[in-house]
Amino acid sequence: MPPALSDEEAGRQILGIFVRYRVQAGGTLRRTHFFDVRDGDFQRGLNNAIANKWMTVHHRDRYRYILTDEGYAAGRHSEEAVKDSIKEMSASEA
Numbered sequence: 001m002p003p004a005l006s007d008e009e010a011g012r013q014i015l016g017i018f019v020r021y022r023v024q025a026g027g028t029l030r031r032t033h034f035f036d037v038r039d040g041d042f043q044r045g046l047n048n049a050i051a052n053k054w055m056t057v058h059h060r061d062r063y064r065y066i067l068t069d070e071g072y073a074a075g076r077h078s079e080e081a082v083k084d085s086i087k088e089m090s091a092s093e094a
C-alpha cells in the first residue's frame with residue numbers, strides 16, 4: 001500500500017491534474033478528470049486546494065472545479081520548477 005500523502009501533497013496532486021490538462025485560469029474540469037487521485041486523498045487535496053485559493057467548486061455543480069488565477073500561477077511555477085530540475089539533471093550527466 002502506498003504511503004498516505006500529506007494534505008499539501010494531495011493539494012499539489014489536484015493542482016497537477018489542472019497542469020496536465022493545460023487548463024487556463026477560469027477553466028473547469030469535472031470530477032472524472034481526477035480519477036488518478038486516490039479517493040482517500042481526493043477530498044483532502046480538494047480542501048487544501050480550495051484553502052490555498054487554487055481552485056473553487058462551481059456554485060451549481062459540485063463535481064465541476066474551476067482553476068483560479070492563484071492556482072494557475074502556482075501550477076505554472078511548479079511546472080517550471082520541474083523543467084528546471086530536469087535541465088540541471090541532464091546538464092550534470094553530460
